[in-house]
Amino acid sequence: MQKNRLEAFSDGVIAIIITIMVLELKIPHGDSFDELKKLLPKFLSYVISFIYIAIYWNNHHHLIHTIKRVNAPIMWTNTHLLFWLSLVPFVTAWAGENNFSVLPVATYGVILFMTAVAYFILTKAIIFTHGDESVLGAAVGKDFKGKISVLLYAIAIPIAFFEPYISTGIYILVAIVWLIPDKRIEKKL
Amino acid sequence: MQKNRLEAFSDGVIAIIITIMVLELKIPHGDSFDELKKLLPKFLSYVISFIYIAIYWNNHHHLIHTIKRVNAPIMWTNTHLLFWLSLVPFVTAWAGENNFSVLPVATYGVILFMTAVAYFILTKAIIFTHGDESVLGAAVGKDFKGKISVLLYAIAIPIAFFEPYISTGIYILVAIVWLIPDKRIEKKL
Amino acid sequence: MQKNRLEAFSDGVIAIIITIMVLELKIPHGDSFDELKKLLPKFLSYVISFIYIAIYWNNHHHLIHTIKRVNAPIMWTNTHLLFWLSLVPFVTAWAGENNFSVLPVATYGVILFMTAVAYFILTKAIIFTHGDESVLGAAVGKDFKGKISVLLYAIAIPIAFFEPYISTGIYILVAIVWLIPDKRIEKKL
Amino acid sequence: MQKNRLEAFSDGVIAIIITIMVLELKIPHGDSFDELKKLLPKFLSYVISFIYIAIYWNNHHHLIHTIKRVNAPIMWTNTHLLFWLSLVPFVTAWAGENNFSVLPVATYGVILFMTAVAYFILTKAIIFTHGDESVLGAAVGKDFKGKISVLLYAIAIPIAFFEPYISTGIYILVAIVWLIPDKRIEKKL
Numbered sequence: 001m002q003k004n005r006l007e008a009f010s011d012g013v014i015a016i017i018i019t020i021m022v023l024e025l026k027i028p029h030g031d032s033f034d035e036l037k038k039l040l041p042k043f044l045s046y047v048i049s050f051i052y053i054a055i056y057w058n059n060h061h062h063l064i065h066t067i068k069r070v071n072a073p074i075m076w077t078n079t080h081l082l083f084w085l086s087l088v089p090f091v092t093a094w095a096g097e098n099n100f101s102v103l104p105v106a107t108y109g110v111i112l113f114m115t116a117v118a119y120f121i122l123t124k125a126i127i128f129t130h131g132d133e134s135v136l137g138a139a140v141g142k143d144f145k146g147k148i149s150v151l152l153y154a155i156a157i158p159i160a161f162f163e164p165y166i167s168t169g170i171y172i173l174v175a176i177v178w179l180i181p182d183k184r185i186e187k188k189l
Numbered sequence: 190m191q192k193n194r195l196e197a198f199s200d201g202v203i204a205i206i207i208t209i210m211v212l213e214l215k216i217p218h219g220d221s222f223d224e225l226k227k228l229l230p231k232f233l234s235y236v237i238s239f240i241y242i243a244i245y246w247n248n249h250h251h252l253i254h255t256i257k258r259v260n261a262p263i264m265w266t267n268t269h270l271l272f273w274l275s276l277v278p279f280v281t282a283w284a285g286e287n288n289f290s291v292l293p294v295a296t297y298g299v300i301l302f303m304t305a306v307a308y309f310i311l312t313k314a315i316i317f318t319h320g321d322e323s324v325l326g327a328a329v330g331k332d333f334k335g336k337i338s339v340l341l342y343a344i345a346i347p348i349a350f351f352e353p354y355i356s357t358g359i360y361i362l363v364a365i366v367w368l369i370p371d372k373r374i375e376k377k378l
Numbered sequence: 379m380q381k382n383r384l385e386a387f388s389d390g391v392i393a394i395i396i397t398i399m400v401l402e403l404k405i406p407h408g409d410s411f412d413e414l415k416k417l418l419p420k421f422l423s424y425v426i427s428f429i430y431i432a433i434y435w436n437n438h439h440h441l442i443h444t445i446k447r448v449n450a451p452i453m454w455t456n457t458h459l460l461f462w463l464s465l466v467p468f469v470t471a472w473a474g475e476n477n478f479s480v481l482p483v484a485t486y487g488v489i490l491f492m493t494a495v496a497y498f499i500l501t502k503a504i505i506f507t508h509g510d511e512s513v514l515g516a517a518v519g520k521d522f523k524g525k526i527s528v529l530l531y532a533i534a535i536p537i538a539f540f541e542p543y544i545s546t547g548i549y550i551l552v553a554i555v556w557l558i559p560d561k562r563i564e565k566k567l
Numbered sequence: 568m569q570k571n572r573l574e575a576f577s578d579g580v581i582a583i584i585i586t587i588m589v590l591e592l593k594i595p596h597g598d599s600f601d602e603l604k605k606l607l608p609k610f611l612s613y614v615i616s617f618i619y620i621a622i623y624w625n626n627h628h629h630l631i632h633t634i635k636r637v638n639a640p641i642m643w644t645n646t647h648l649l650f651w652l653s654l655v656p657f658v659t660a661w662a663g664e665n666n667f668s669v670l671p672v673a674t675y676g677v678i679l680f681m682t683a684v685a686y687f688i689l690t691k692a693i694i695f696t697h698g699d700e701s702v703l704g705a706a707v708g709k710d711f712k713g714k715i716s717v718l719l720y721a722i723a724i725p726i727a728f729f730e731p732y733i734s735t736g737i738y739i740l741v742a743i744v745w746l747i748p749d750k751r752i753e754k755k756l
Contacts, residue, residue: 205397
């Protein structure tokens with residue numbers, strides 16, 4: 001298994017995920033301003049998910065860049081990450097369709113939580129393969145941002161059953177945190 | 190015909206197949222828990238097919254890696270494999286939509302059977318081109334896992350007409366068998 | 379403009395075209411054998427178009443392989459080819475949905491005709507850029523298969539208004555002719 | 568971050584955008600000539616958007632070609648451009664569905680305007696990273712075509728509320744202007 005094939009395949013899947021989401025942004029039945037306004041929650045969920053997928057692509061790219069060799073655990077923990085990412089278009093459409101109501105927002109949180117966990121597992125598989133002394137091992141040793149994200153999603157899911165807008169706010173907050181580039185890996189490299 | 194173009198094109202088609210399946214996971218009409226629960230069979234068929242496509246991508250990758258030159262038979266037996274793989278999203282959606290009832294499960298089996306046969310034919314075309322003495326020829330000489338899969342699908346199809354759940358169980362079983370990496374090629378290489 | 383970017387972009391578009399066609403193969407409303415049987419014309423049009431797109435990918439690959447430099451005329455005649463190819467999923471679905479009736483079959487023929495003409499124009503743009511003395515210029519100098527295809531499509535379109543099945547038969551015939559690999563370019567190379 | 572990954576990812580997203588638009592070209596309910604004629608506005612909007620996306624792919628390709636290193640601002644201004652491009656299939660379908668009526672045409676203009684602005688910002692991020700003395704800095708120093716396009720879109724949007732056909736004409740006009748290759752960058756290179 002070559003590293004560049006894994007990278008190309010993952011890039012392909014992520015590029016498709018980020019692009020097919022627009023297919024769920026169904027065109028309004030009429031051409032009035034009211035019809036367009038009704039699209040607002042769908043558009044908002046589209047924007048949030050677009051940013052999330054772009055962040056994952058960016059981070060995933062940095063992560064795979066540190067890899068020297070690919071084995072079965074890396075291949076399958078990567079596939080596991082792509083699986084949860086592939087469900088983002090579904091929860092995006094569902095949350096947007098229902099104006100960020102309770103269950104869609106909670107489910108959105110579950111997918112974000114599982115994706116973050118899958119990313120964490122992939123990181124562990126890479127460190128396990130390359131050793132703690134590797135660039136990545138040293139760089140993500142503490143991984144504060146990753147851990148705080150998982151924690152925030154875990155908090156946002158139960159909150160969704162009382163105030164889904166607060167949960168949505170948490171998802172947006174985590175996205176903003178991630179938009180700030182991860183200097184740790186870059187510095188070590 | 191260059192090997193890397195064949196690889197890139199196949200990777201692209203497989204990446205699209207694995208990703209567009211989520212478009213068949215239509216969002217529920219409401220936002221209740223009951224609506225979400227109804228999605229369970231569709232979600233299960235999605236998981237099974239996602240794993241199958243990932244396995245094929247992984248195995249296909251190893252297979253093409255052993256190729257030295259591409260000719261018309263390899264090009265067309267590869268296209269033939271992609272054709273049957275491209276029908277997986279269709280049977281996935283149909284089986285999920287109908288709670289794994291008789292005909293959809295049998296059809297799912299037919300597609301898995303034809304895909305496995307197509308993979309077998311592609312292997313033969315490669316060995317024919319490169320010779321039995323090639324790495325691949327020696328490595329997959331007996332191909333126990335490939336043959337047992339085809340046999341199990343062939344058994345699962347008629348069983349579906351009596352107990353589709355048993356057939357579904359067989360498909361899951363074969364997937365698990367394939368998740369165990371094929372050490373033969375790796376060892377020889 | 380680098381040749382390999384043009385190749386990668388075209389491969390990407392063609393891979394997506396060949397794969398999204400399956401999204402038009404909508405799952406039946408029930409799970410009976412009768413419902414499955416009704417899919418037969420759609421499945422047939424899917425098979426024909428899948429083979430056509432695969433042939434175009436294969437030929438396009440050989441064609442671009444002969445290119446040394448890319449300029450604006452090659453870029454735009456290539457985009458023009460991709461435009462007509464991108465309409466194949468539409469006519470495939472329409473012909474299948476209407477059991478190969480008059481207008482869908484005639485429109486299918488128009489798209490095949492325009493695609494073949496676009497391929498011819500791309501060939502001319504490449505020869506114009508690289509000179510008649512180039513490998514390609516010599517190899518496709520007479521291009522019997524390309525010319526006969528355009529002619530057959532031009533005949534099949536009016537025939538569709540009387541006997542659409544004959545036109546469909548002509549499309550299948552042309553596909554079979556193209557499945558036989560073009561030895562001319564290969565030999566010269 | 569490697570330049571070629573950014574290029575491959577962008578190419579992938581643009582290839583998917585240009586291809587999935589055809590999925591919005593829904594097949595007619597019947598097979599009569601009247602049904603086909605009703606598709607004309609949708610087909611026209613498809614053609615315009617296909618050309619626009621192809622132009623952006625071409626220009627984007629030239630732009631990235633001049634880059635020497637990728638940093639966070641380039642990565643994110645590029646993602647920002649892809650975001651607005653990803654909305655083109657939506658406005659294409661909406662404008663086509665409503666025969667180029669007021670609000671869809673105005674919204675189409677807004678997306679074209681934002682895409683052009685996003686392209687401009689990406690150019691600035693690249694020049695900022697590489698310096699005004701760079702090839703790109705010198706080449707696009709005045710960027711007449713980019714500025715006139717943004718201006719024309721800004722004029723076309725309010726016009727759409729009175730005469731949407733004039734606005735549509737302006738979009739077509741800008742596309743034609745861009746079809747003429749940008750000799751400035753090419754010459755400098």
